[in-house]
Amino acid sequence: MIPHLPSPSRPQGPIFIVGAPRSGTTMLQYRLRNHPRISLPTGESHFFIPLYRNQENYGDLSRLENVRGVLQAMHAQSRDFLETDLHGLKFDVDALAGELHAEGRYTIPAIISGLFEKNAQGEGKSRWGDKTPYYVMHIPKLIEWFPDAQIVHLIRDGRDVALSLFGRQHDFSVYNTYFAAEYWESYLEKGRALGTQLPSDQYMELRYEDLLAQPEDSMQRICTFLGETYSPELFAVESVDDPGKTPLVHEPLKADNAGKWRRKMTPAQIRAFESVAGKTLREFGYDLVTSGTPPGLAVKAAYRLHNKMLTHFWKRARRTFA
Numbered sequence: 001m002i003p004h005l006p007s008p009s010r011p012q013g014p015i016f017i018v019g020a021p022r023s024g025t026t027m028l029q030y031r032l033r034n035h036p037r038i039s040l041p042t043g044e045s046h047f048f049i050p051l052y053r054n055q056e057n058y059g060d061l062s063r064l065e066n067v068r069g070v071l072q073a074m075h076a077q078s079r080d081f082l083e084t085d086l087h088g089l090k091f092d093v094d095a096l097a098g099e100l101h102a103e104g105r106y107t108i109p110a111i112i113s114g115l116f117e118k119n120a121q122g123e124g125k126s127r128w129g130d131k132t133p134y135y136v137m138h139i140p141k142l143i144e145w146f147p148d149a150q151i152v153h154l155i156r157d158g159r160d161v162a163l164s165l166f167g168r169q170h171d172f173s174v175y176n177t178y179f180a181a182e183y184w185e186s187y188l189e190k191g192r193a194l195g196t197q198l199p200s201d202q203y204m205e206l207r208y209e210d211l212l213a214q215p216e217d218s219m220q221r222i223c224t225f226l227g228e229t230y231s232p233e234l235f236a237v238e239s240v241d242d243p244g245k246t247p248l249v250h251e252p253l254k255a256d257n258a259g260k261w262r263r264k265m266t267p268a269q270i271r272a273f274e275s276v277a278g279k280t281l282r283e284f285g286y287d288l289v290t291s292g293t294p295p296g297l298a299v300k301a302a303y304r305l306h307n308k309m310l311t312h313f314w315k316r317a318r319r320t321f322a
Contacts, residue, residue: 013148014116015040015129015226018136020187021172022164023156024208029131030249031219034234037127038226039120043085044132047077051108052141061106068097070111086115088122109145127228136191143198150226151198153191156208157286158184159261159273170318173311177269178295178303181276188280201225207285209258276300 015038019025033040051073058073059066071093075082082091089096100114116128135142142149162180165172174180195203204225211218215235223230237252261270271290274281278292 012127013150014113014146015127015150015152016135016142017129017131017133017152017154018139018191019133019154020136020156020158020161020184020191021133022161022168023133023154024211025131025133025154027249027253028152028154028206028211030237031234032129032222034236035223035228035231036233037125037228038129039088039116039123039125039127040129040131041081041085041116041119042087043078043081045078045081045130046132047074047081048112048130048132048135048145049138049141050077051112052138052145055108058108061108061111064097064101067101067105067111068093070108071097071100071115074115086119088119088125089115113146133187136187136194139191139194139198139203143202149202151195151203152222152225153195153203153205154208154211155188155205155284157258157261158188158277158281159265159270159286160258162269162273163261163264170314173307173314175307175310176303177272178276178300179307181273182304185277185280188284212253212255212258215253 015032017025017029017032017040029040029042032038033042051070054073058070061067061070075091075093096115096118099118100111103114105111105114113128116130120126120128136153139151142151158181161184162174162177165174165180165183169175172183174183192205195205204222206218206222216232219234220230223234235253237249265273272295274288274290274292275295278288278290278294281288281292
């Protein structure tokens with residue numbers, strides 16, 4: 001497949017899909033993967049921020065062995081991602097180190113770009129991206145390393161996010177509604193505070209509910225923001241025998257996947273969530289069904305302690321039975 005050649009004015013920077021966990025970022029990732037120019041691995045990288053924090057430890061990257069060290073650190077952090085979610089190349093540390101070094105990629109962002117660019121080329125694509133939700137908390141680091149990056153912040157009603165988190169509570173260490181509300185609120189508030197410092201052509205917000213209700217309009221908005229041509233093939237889905245933890249990405253978009261909290265949350269859970277994050281829900285255009293009166297400090301402290309104790313218990317149990 002021959003990559004689509006960009007026009008001189010078309011954006012070429014990486015695309016980052018970010019947001020609170022369980023906000024539909026994987027669904028958006030799979031839709032954008034269908035674009036003829038955009039390469040998005042099917043998993044989450046997770047190694048950008050650890051590499052950023054430890055970048056001084058890798059020494060002079062004009063030396064081949066240090067480039068190899070960066071790739072080894074990536075692999076130690078995100079083995080499954082590198083071995084199964086890059087569909088345009090085989091992650092071979094020695095071969096890649098030699099290629100990247102020969103290309104003069106002597107900084108960590110240049111090495112990362114080289115890896116993703118080679119993967120994109122292997123897929124016949126010309127632009128790369130990444131979906132790792134928690135990078136929403138580190139937008140300035142992404143922009144420092146990739147000044148021409150564009151950020152798509154996907155936002156979902158926190159009450160539906162809470163239900164989804166409870167379905168995988170041991171993965172996210174979220175064990176009660178109060179803590180789920182604080183967890184969701186922290187992502188949205190930090191993401192908006194950081195993102196709105198960027199120019200409007202570099203950061204956009206999109207609500208998951210709007211994507212489900214007006215899919216074509218929403219995807220056209222995203223494509224316009226990214227400077228890419230809209231195509232109906234973005235909505236193509238491929239059924240699989242084993243959909244894994246995210247079966248909905250292999251199905252057409254369904255508007256009724258929004259608002260599940262109205263049927264599945266108890267009145268007490270709704271009241272608890274809205275008491276913590278009511279202000280943030282309103283700010284992002286979500287209606288409340290309770291007064292949203294904030295809980296007292298003692299109540300907050302009790303639920304935080306409850307979540308902390310259960311987190312500690314399950315982590316210890318995992319170590320015991322691993």
